[in-house]
Amino acid sequence: MPFPFTRYPIIQAPMAGGATTPELVAAVSNAGGLGSLAGALLPPDRLREAIRQVRRLTDRPFNVNLFVLEAVEVESGMLEAALHRLQPIRAELGLPPGTAPQKFSEDFRAQLEVLLEEKPPVVSFHFDIVPAQVVERLHQAGCQxxxxxxxxxxxxxxEAAGADYICAQGGEAGGHRGTFMGPFEQSMTGTMALVPQLVEAVKIPVIAAGGIMDGRGIAAALLLGASAVQMGTAFLTCPESGIHPLYKQALLQAKGDPTVVTLTFSGRPARGLHNAFIARMQPYEAQVPPYPIQNALTSEIRQAAAKAGHTGYMSLWAGQAVSLCRSMPAAMLVETLMQETQTTLRSQCE
Ligand SMILES: Cc1cc2nc3c(=O)[nH]c(=O)nc-3n(C[C@H](O)[C@H](O)[C@H](O)COP(=O)(O)O)c2cc1C
Structure with missing residues (x-):
């Protein structure tokens, strides 16, 4: 089934943590792809402002993404132990001893209300599922x-909840795993194996995500039955991406597959470049509090590391095909990807 939102079947993945600036989202949408704004870490008022900023930069469809999260109960013993484990790294960065943060995550329900009011053309969800009534409310607001x-x-x-599309996230994917049913270790199926299985399982269109970096990957995903691709890592090195320059540099210099899936930064499995933080916290991985607790507890460390230009303690999320990263403006990347896809598909027919 063709992808109906856009000229090209390319979605720039939502990427929480600063990558998906309104400029990146709009550049991709203006170029004929679907730009995605990561809303998960934005307080409701900033989320609204970011959506409006995208609208000022493009009149094309775009996507806004949230993490589906419930409020958490935090046990004080667990919190103290987790803070204690992080203390040596805080001290190294010149931070005072850690204390309980004022909040552990943004209020998902309030963020959702912003989307229902602002009505972006597309809304996507990560981490969990929403009830059918929420999907219905979004449909009534005109959102896919x-x-x-x-x-x-x-x-x-x-599909049963009424979603219009499934984003099939393969094990190669950069960033957090979306798994919400069963242990994540049992849901690390690669994109090539996952996409055709989900295409067979559901009647709605499937979007392929994970390890797709160029036209070869896009062509392969389309041949597997995907209606579109969602690419994250490939867009991180665009000039419009808001990540730290040293993070960009690390991605562009990556050789082979230097990524691992780790719980150490956030308490939820996520794929990124292996670094000193992961190595130091690895022995405690089984004791790390779940997302969003650990994520909130490491927030100051990640910020201080970024300020100090210390990539060893920053989270450097990336997919397994990171060594194929290129540095070019987002619009040029979208055009290049489509040309490569057409060339690949044509060469197979000759
Ligand atoms: C830095 C980074 C942040 C991400 N943040 C989000 C997010 O906020 N929401 C989401 O649905 N997916 C997020 N993802 C996952 C992407 O949607 C997608 O599954 C992944 O990028 C695909 O794999 P690739 O990076 O190999 O292209 C993130 C990925 C990366 C690399």
Whole structure:
């Protein structure tokens, strides 16, 4: 089934943590792809402002993404132990001893209300599923809904909830795993194996995500039955991406696959470049509090590391095909990707 939102079947992935600036989102949408704004870490008023900023920069469709999160109960013993484990790294960065943060995450329900009011053309969800009534409310607001799935059961659940598209997140993908049914280790199926299985399982269109960096990957995903691709890592090195310059440099210098899936930064499995923080916290991985607690507790460390230009303690999320990163403006990347896809598909027919 063709991808109906845009001229090209390319979605720039939502990437929480500063990468998906309104400029990046709008550049991709203006170039004929679907730009995605990562809303998960933005307080409701900043989320609204970012959506309006995208609208000022493009009149094309775009996507806004949230993490589906419930409020957490935090046990004080767990908190103290987690802070204690992080203390040596805080001290190294010149930070005072850590204390309980004022909040652990943004209020998902308030963020959702902003989307219902601002009505972006597309809304996507990560980390969990929303009830059918929420999908229905979004439809009534005129939004199309994409649900992330990492296995068959999750894809079927999203289809039953009324989602319009499934984003099939393969194990190669950079950033957090979207798994919400069963242990994540059992949902690390690669994109090549996951996409055709989900295409068979559901009647709604499937978007392929994970390890797709160029036209060869896009062509392969389309041949597997995907209606579109969602690419994250490939867009991180565009000039419009808001990540730290040293993070960009690390991505552009990566050789082979220097990534690992780790819980150490956030308490939720996520794929990124292996670094000193992961190595030092690895022995405690089993004891790390769940997302969003650990994420909130490491926030100051990540910020201080960024300020000091110390990539060893920054989270450098990236997918397994990171060594194929290129540095070019987002519009040029979208055009290049489409040309490569056409060339690849044509060469297969000769
Ligand atoms: C830096 C980074 C941040 C990410 N943040 C989000 C996010 O906020 N929401 C989301 O749905 N997916 C997020 N993802 C995952 C992407 O949607 C997508 O699954 C992934 O980028 C695909 O793999 P690739 O990076 O190999 O292209 C993130 C990925 C990266 C690399």
């Amino acid at each position: 809904v994409i649900g992330t799935a990492t296995n068959r059961a999750e894809a079927l659940a999203w």
